[in-house]
Amino acid sequence: MNNSEFDDNDELKEHIASINFCDVNHDTDVSITDVELVYHVYKLDTFGAETDTMTDASTGEEFAAADVWALPAQEFHGLWESLVYDSKLKEDTVRFVETALEFADRGVDPHIIGCNRVVLLHGPPGTGKTSLCRALAQKLAVRLGDRFPRARLIEINAHGLFSKWFAESGKLVARLFERVTEIVADRRLLACVLVDEVESLAAARRAALAGLEPTDSIRAVNALLTQLDRLRRQPNALVLTTSNVTGAIDVAFVDRADLKRHVGTPSxxxxxxxxxxxxxxxxxxxxxxxxxxxxxxxxxxxxxxxxxxxxxxxxxxxxxxxxxxxxxxxxxxxxxxxxxxxxxxxxxxxxxxxxxxxxxxxxxxxxxxxxxxxxxxxxxxxxxxx
Ligand SMILES: Nc1ncnc2c1ncn2[C@@H]1O[C@H](COP(=O)(O)OP(=O)(O)OP(=O)(O)O)[C@@H](O)[C@H]1O
Incomplete structure (x- = not known):
């Protein structure tokens, strides 16, 4: 069907906002009759993010601890296609995550086949790491719609959690993950947890070593790592993380990531x-x-x-x-x-x-x-x- 046929068909126009062809990056032209088309029909969520705010008990200050998006979301529509890499970065990450979720679905023993469903994207600022995580979550929500009729992206503000409120961060992490646990408890829901700027964890540890609020900040970092560890036992959870400074990421964290990819400036x-x-x-x-x-x-x-x-x-x-x-x-x-x-x-x-x-x-x-x-x-x- 061409554009004008679509525009002239009132019934289609009433029910369909757009038809997109994707994943068609081939080096040569491919005839439509030679390929098997896989269709996904979905409705975009237009409500935007729900922000989980927290109040620091000692200062009374409020800050956004996490944003929760129902996927697929209007805001992320077209994001995947807009990201251009001169490598198989996008294809590899989506294949990795789909395989990892399939292993979890089949009950593959994680003691035999190591699989944490944790992805780490690292590289210089502005190279699309956060966008790629969001776009990946959106893509999975669409592609795995049969298995997971619901999907959420939970963006954790690690920088906020660890930058100012060392004294209360441990408790905040625990409270935040109570909410995440509630979301993940629904097994028909795909939960993608995005922790941006994971280097803030290492910064918190360094601050501890320098003698600033030692026990509390270490406790906060450990609380986050423990909670992320718990998440990996949930077959419907996926943890996506990004960092701008590879050398500064917490070693304990790097160890937990199954897929670590460097995202560089465009070729x-x-x-x-x-x-x-x-x-x-x-x-x-x-x-x-x-x-x-x-x-x-x-x-x-x-x-x-x-x-x-x-x-x-x-x-x-x-x-x-x-x-x-x-x-x-x-x-x-x-x-x-x-x-x-x-x-x-x-x-x-x-x-x-x-x-x-x-x-x-x-x-x-x-x-x-x-x-x-x-x-x-x-x-x-x-x-x-x-
Ligand atoms: N390879 C790319 N192709 C297309 N757009 C890109 C690419 N890299 C970055 N951009 C654009 O740059 C903007 C910033 O991307 P994003 O915030 O995801 O980067 P980031 O690596 O997470 O940066 P930071 O670490 O500073 O937060 C986005 O609008 C994104 O679309």
């Missing part, structure tokens, strides 16, 4: 695909006009990057992507470039052509790199202890 190919998506979006929305074709990276590679009238803008974009990758620009920074490009580096008043936009993108990239270098210089004295 030139990935950067190109991210920027290409940005060009398409701005052309669809009319901010860049007229609509022109920006070739997929495998098409450019297939043509050995040959220059022609039709490929000029794509090749300029490829040059920008290569510059960004060489400088190690993060995915987060790349996604900000288009706005900066249009706002600060594009000619004003006139309709913006694709070629002008790509030039503006390059100017925005150079400005970003200059800012980053200046910031690093300003921060150097601080890092050196001056």
């Amino acid at each position: 030139a190919r990935a950067a190109y695909e991210i920027l290409r998506g940005c060009c398409t979006e701005l052309m669809v929305r009319g901010s860049v006009t007229p609509r022109e074709r920006v070739f997929a990276i495998n098409v450019l590679e297939g043509a050995r990057f040959a220059e022609s009238e039709g490929s000029r803008a794509s090749l300029r974009l490829w040059a920008v992507a290569r510059e960004a990758a060489t400088a190690g620009v993060s995915g987060r920074a790349l996604r900000r470039l288009p706005l900066l490009a249009v706002a600060l580096h594009a000619p004003r008043g006139l309709a913006l052509s694709l070629e002008q936009f790509v030039e503006a993108l390059r100017a925005a990239l150079l400005a970003h790199l200059a800012d980053a270098a200046a910031l690093a210089e300003d921060c150097a004295p601080i890092a050196n202890g001056h």
Whole structure:
């Protein structure tokens, strides 16, 4: 069915918001008649996150200890597709988790086959680690909908738990996990627990060693590790964790993770695909006009990057992507470039052509790199202890 057939069919339009094709990343074209299509029908939750707040008994201050999302959620729709990696990171993580959940389902003895259902993604800031965890949880909620008609993503604010309230953190962790235990008790519910910035655990331990609230902070870290250990006995629970500083993660924690993956800054190919998506979006929305074709990276590679009238803008974009990758620009920074490009580096008043936009993108990239270098210089004295 094509788009207009869908648009003309009132009955379909009344019941279906969209039809998405996914997991179709093949190096060559695949004919639809040669593949088996697997359908998942689902309804997105539009209520947003429910925030579990806690009050610190000693200070009376309230803070968000966890966010609980019913999945699949409207907020995470399209997130999986928006993440671009020049490796099998996405495919590998989803296959790992599906296999681990299947083992749990079959009752595979964890004493014989080690399996904690704990994933650790580590790497520099802004490389999509948190987004990938959320997108993975959403994907599983859709793909495993038959087995788990309900799914929740519980995002634990580890930084909040361990940054200020050392004295009360142990008790807060215990209280928080009472709630998690309630959720996980429903065996037909898939519970994905996301602990962002797990390096805060190690920081808490270090603070303990330095003599700050020693027993309490160690107790808090141990409480969290014990609770996570309990979770692994639940066949419907999955623990997803992220860290920006690999060397600083608590050793006890690293040991518990079955799958540890480094998530780096985008390669030139990935950067190109991210920027290409940005060009398409701005052309669809009319901010860049007229609509022109920006070739997929495998098409450019297939043509050995040959220059022609039709490929000029794509090749300029490829040059920008290569510059960004060489400088190690993060995915987060790349996604900000288009706005900066249009706002600060594009000619004003006139309709913006694709070629002008790509030039503006390059100017925005150079400005970003200059800012980053200046910031690093300003921060150097601080890092050196001056
Ligand atoms: N490889 C990528 N492909 C597409 N988008 C990316 C990529 N990496 C990062 N982004 C975008 O950057 C933004 C930030 O991502 P996210 O917060 O998940 O990163 P992070 O690694 O968890 O960062 P931090 O550790 O600083 O929290 C998101 O909007 C995400 O879509």
